[in-house]
Amino acid sequence: MTLMHHDTVEDIMRGEKGHELLRFLEKIPELDQLKIELIDGKIVMQASAAPFHNRIVALLTAQAVGEGWEVLPEQALISDISSFEPKADLTVTTEEAIRNNPNPLPVDHVELVVEVVSSDRDSDYVKKRMWYAMSRIPLYLLIDPNECMIELHSQPDRLSYRRVDPYQFGDPVPLPDPFSFAVDTTRFKPYPPKLP
Template sequence: MCRSWSPSLTRNGWEALGEQALISEIPGFEPKPDLTVTTAEDVADNRNPLPADRVRMTVAVVSSDRNSDYVKKRLWYAMSKIPLYLLVAPYDGICKLHSRPQGPAYRTVDTYEFGEPIKLGEPFSFALDTSAFKAYPPKLP
């Protein structure tokens, strides 16, 4: 789902890395977001895991382990001061853009329905197209 954004991101001068391990001063966890967005300069040394202070945005597509994406990763990304965390929730047909990290939380959360462009804040100067996103069908009991 979010991999379709890679051409848009690279066309706008950004690097989009799939499943890149991240580290920060926050111990005990080394998340691998579905997509990590950064600059070519910040990955020029091919550092792995990538320090969180080099990351501009992380993207997660919600899986069956909702707690990891909604709580654990969001907490770690905020405490690691990653400016933007985009949560794509195909079971709900929405995307949530978390911004303005402060301590263990993001101060701002904007919700977008699938099909609406996601307006990214600084340092990005474009919107992400979600028109091709499809919500998952409801789970059967």
């Protein structure tokens, strides 16, 4: 990527160059252990998630795969909203939708995205939720181990989802069509209290 002297950081991140910079960073071996996303025009790098976070992701993966779905951890997603390229904790889709191995995966190939809240609550509760809704992803499952709370967002409409169904850890979370199962949350664990 060649930068012109008059390019500002905001110009770079808001346009296609933000995606080019993301591709560049993904090729640096020293950054392999980081999750690198483009969120609201900013490159966000996060270290590996904690075990309870990863455990929830693993439990969800096993359930969805057992029901015949394709489940992609940290899959880059793309839409015509150029200042974003998130990597949801889980993306649920069909075998047909990934047959040609597209990367980043276009959002019209996605049935459900899952985010497990870790350190940046604003990203999962506000920025990603808005982008998922604007990009017309049918279902967004938000899991917050800080609060032992789950929200199933459905019916995307402009900047948000029209419907939000709240649940607690331990509750079954029924997924609407095209899914035919309820997520079992009985083995989800809350994050331990943070040490002072």
